[in-house]
Amino acid sequence: MNKKRWKGKALVFLLMAAVLALTLFPVWWIVNISLKTADQALTMPPKLIFRPTLENYKEVLFGAAQNASGRWVPTTKGFLKQAGNSICICLTATGIALAAGVPAAYALSKFSFKRKQDISFFILSTRFMPPIVVVIPLFLLYRQLGLMDTKVGMIILYTFISLSLVIWMMKGFFDEIPQELTESARVDGCTQLGALFKVAIPITKQGISATAILTLIGIWNEFLFAVIFTSKNAKTVTLSVMGYVTIREVAWANMAAAGILITIPVLFFTILTQKHLVQGLTAGAVKG
Amino acid sequence: MKKPSDNTAPGRSGWAERHYLALFLAPSLILLLAFAGYITISLIYLSLCSWNVSSPAPVFTGMGNYVSIVRDMSFWKSLGRTCIYLIATVTGEVVTGFITAWLFNRKLRGIRILRTLILIPMAITPVVAGMFWKVMYNTSYGPINYFLSLAGIKGPAWIASGRTAFLSVLVVNIWQWMPFSFLTITAGLASLPTDVYEAARIDGASSMQILFRVTIPMLKQVLLTLVLLRSIEALKAYDLVYIMTSGGPGEATQLLPFYIYTKGFTWFDFGAAAAMSLILLVIANNLFKLFINKTGVKVFYE
Numbered sequence: 001m002n003k004k005r006w007k008g009k010a011l012v013f014l015l016m017a018a019v020l021a022l023t024l025f026p027v028w029w030i031v032n033i034s035l036k037t038a039d040q041a042l043t044m045p046p047k048l049i050f051r052p053t054l055e056n057y058k059e060v061l062f063g064a065a066q067n068a069s070g071r072w073v074p075t076t077k078g079f080l081k082q083a084g085n086s087i088c089i090c091l092t093a094t095g096i097a098l099a100a101g102v103p104a105a106y107a108l109s110k111f112s113f114k115r116k117q118d119i120s121f122f123i124l125s126t127r128f129m130p131p132i133v134v135v136i137p138l139f140l141l142y143r144q145l146g147l148m149d150t151k152v153g154m155i156i157l158y159t160f161i162s163l164s165l166v167i168w169m170m171k172g173f174f175d176e177i178p179q180e181l182t183e184s185a186r187v188d189g190c191t192q193l194g195a196l197f198k199v200a201i202p203i204t205k206q207g208i209s210a211t212a213i214l215t216l217i218g219i220w221n222e223f224l225f226a227v228i229f230t231s232k233n234a235k236t237v238t239l240s241v242m243g244y245v246t247i248r249e250v251a252w253a254n255m256a257a258a259g260i261l262i263t264i265p266v267l268f269f270t271i272l273t274q275k276h277l278v279q280g281l282t283a284g285a286v287k288g
Numbered sequence: 289m290k291k292p293s294d295n296t297a298p299g300r301s302g303w304a305e306r307h308y309l310a311l312f313l314a315p316s317l318i319l320l321l322a323f324a325g326y327i328t329i330s331l332i333y334l335s336l337c338s339w340n341v342s343s344p345a346p347v348f349t350g351m352g353n354y355v356s357i358v359r360d361m362s363f364w365k366s367l368g369r370t371c372i373y374l375i376a377t378v379t380g381e382v383v384t385g386f387i388t389a390w391l392f393n394r395k396l397r398g399i400r401i402l403r404t405l406i407l408i409p410m411a412i413t414p415v416v417a418g419m420f421w422k423v424m425y426n427t428s429y430g431p432i433n434y435f436l437s438l439a440g441i442k443g444p445a446w447i448a449s450g451r452t453a454f455l456s457v458l459v460v461n462i463w464q465w466m467p468f469s470f471l472t473i474t475a476g477l478a479s480l481p482t483d484v485y486e487a488a489r490i491d492g493a494s495s496m497q498i499l500f501r502v503t504i505p506m507l508k509q510v511l512l513t514l515v516l517l518r519s520i521e522a523l524k525a526y527d528l529v530y531i532m533t534s535g536g537p538g539e540a541t542q543l544l545p546f547y548i549y550t551k552g553f554t555w556f557d558f559g560a561a562a563a564m565s566l567i568l569l570v571i572a573n574n575l576f577k578l579f580i581n582k583t584g585v586k587v588f589y590e
Contacts, residue, residue, distance in 0.1 A: 016402070023406055023463070030420045031430055042429035104316035107309055113521065119317065121577075126320050128572045129327075130524040132545040133565040136552055137330035140346075160323045162559075163316055192308035199566050221413045223527045238415050242531075252423060259416035267411040271404055278472045282513045 034256035041253040056176060056257035060240075079240050079258060086220055086237040089151055093158035094215045100159075101166030104207065106196050108167070109174035110182055127164040131224050134161075142229060149235045154226075157221045165218065166211055172199060172279065173207030210276035213269045237262055307310065313374050328569075335563035362539060363564065366547040373458065373543055374522040381463035381518055385469020387457070388498075392470075393477050403474065411466035418531035421460045447533050453540040459529050465521075469514055476510035477503070483529035492511040523572050544568055580585065 035052035036040045060079050107113075109122055138157065147153030177200055183200045186192070201208065226236045242260070244255035270277070304311055335353055337346035357363050392403055408418065409549070425446035433443035446456045466532050485489070488498050526545045529535055535542035535550060542550075548568065553559035580587060 012391060012394075015387075019388050019391060020402065020405060023409055023467070025431075026420050026424050026463070027408055027412070033423065044429055044434050046431065046434070056565060094488055100315040104314035107312035111309060113309055119313070122324075123316070123320060125573055126324055126578075128363065128520055128523075128576045129324075130545055130572055131522075131569055132526060132548050133331070133569045133572075134323075134327050135549070136334065136565055137327050137556075139552075140334070141326070141329065160319065163320060167316060191302075191305050193304060193311070196312070197489050217411075219417075223413075223530070224549075227530070238413055241416055241419050255419055256423075259413070259419055262416055263412045266413065267408065270407060270411040274404065274407060274471065275475075278468070278475055282472055282475070282510060287349045 002241055018115070026140050030256045031260060033081060033253055036202065036253060038041045038251065038253045041256075053141050056253045057261065059254055060258045060261060078235065079237070079261070082235050082237045082240050085151060085234055089154045089158060089234075089236065090219045093155045093162060093219055094212055096155070096159045097162040097166045097215055098208070098212060101163050102170050102201070103196060105170030106174050106200055109171045109177075110179065110200075123167050126160075127168065131161065134275055135228055139228065148229060149231045151235050153229060154234050154236070157225055157229065158222065161222075162215045162218060164216055168206065169211040169214065170204075172282070173204045173211070176207075206276055207279070210273045210279065213273050217266050217269060220262075331562050331566045331569065335566050337559050339558040339562075340560075345557070347478050349559070352558045357560060357563055362542070362547065363544075364537060366542045368546045369454070369542065370523070370525075370544040373525060373589060374455075374519055376458055376517045377461045377465075377522050377525075378515055380458065381465045381469045381512055384462060384466045385437070385514075386473050386511075388466065388470045389473035389477060393474060403470075406470055407460060407467045409464045410471075412464065414464065414527040417460060417464050417530050418528045421456075421463075422532055425456055447541075449539060450537045450540040453533055453537060455543050457532055457589075460528055460532070461522075461525070465518065469518070473507065476507045480506055509586055512583050515589055516579060516585055516587055519579070520572075520576065523568075523575075 032046075034045070034056050035054070036050055037053055037055065040047055040050055051219075104123075108116065108123075142148045143155055145153075147156070180201070182195045182199055185195045190198065220236075222236070222239060223238050226239050230236060230239070241255055241258050244251040244258065334346055336348060336350055338349040338352060339346040388406060392406070393401060396402075405456050412420070424432055424449075427433055427443070427445050427448065430446075432446070436443040444452045447453045484502055484506070485498065488502050493501065524545065525543050526549070529541050529543055529546045530549075533541040535546045544564070545568070548564045551557050551564065579585070
């Protein structure tokens, strides 16, 4: 009996190690490549012991005018500019989506009114929409309005696709606030607006930040719209990894470095809010 | 607690107070209705138009696009592929996520750090993940085939071979989103009452019995929500295909969203692309509506 239990435990640990290895191996490999020189990066068998260099990161961030070793280096100086575009677009679109979405989520959570089911389902259904579906109509519209390749155009687009996520998540967080709390605020003489801003929002601060972060990440990572609607001025940071693929070669080491630079902020925020990330989305399902 | 001025509530009879519902709901609803309305109406209109290389501005032609789509084998194949992809990736993500959550749901020193490490793939930008895995799968400098060769196995060409490309893309998607299932199911497991387990154990239930008779039924709502969330995303699948295979080799990884993209932006047949978009939209709406109604998943609205 005891031996059997011991065996079971060993098996569990073995499986845990296997899961971790499978999950992390690709990440570890790419981090390695990003820290190698371009010549070392792809040699097989791989050099496991090497002197790490930050050269690839430097080239990504500041361009690579210096061509010291005679090696051809792609000069995509745009990384910082694209990162700036992304930050600007992300923050503005998330801000607007929160401003519009939080009160709506509150209304759906705390009040009953005519056709509430229909309204809820409509909002939810905008989440079902595969992004490719909106591309062709918007392509037509944006070309006519001169919104192609503009930050404003991207902000409008991302606000629309984020709104349903914000409402969905925030409704989940508001549902967890006891009805009595907002009602007693009303009895105390608070206006409806007051109950929202002075009671409900402060209580669910963590929920709001989780929602904001998930929205920011979604926009930061977005690719389809960025490919179609930006070309030069409003290019976002996700597109920069493609800058290292050219007809002559793929600068894998630079690409790896760029990919890691793009991922670092997302990783930071994901770890920061991991507890609350799924909470709003699954509020109806997970209690407690 | 509150400032005295709040108690007098000067706005009580004001416009904002009487129309608070409109005030709360209107901004979102107006934005979303305008957006969804424009998209739907213009898709219906454009799908009835010929708008391609030979007619640079939309010209009304009736059902022409739909007729050619029905006859287009590539459309049916990519639709079928999308269905297989959806079922396979969601099943893969949820099953591996469940196993991982179960494995890591024990009290150990440092378990929180391990759990956080598992989340890393989910935090990687999907396009970047695709790029990373292009290196993994590469036949001349990719580690997978290198390690296989050490074992004396000649690895397949992965994303460059029609036989393995679909599976290879699928694996990347499952690798990336297993952590999301893991996170959700871990949260679900943590919310379960422990006394039920104790009762089951006292009654002499084996751990397998507990898993299938107690844990999974009690996690039903969590699992259904997870399946819905991931299915919604699976039907949007685009990034990985674009970056890893461009739908190829041949059409092996051409999912419907990518086929629509190709129709529109490679062949400039916007009319046909609009018609296919509308079909995809109708499928998405009805599929998820059906799922919500049939399973009774408590999602978003009570």
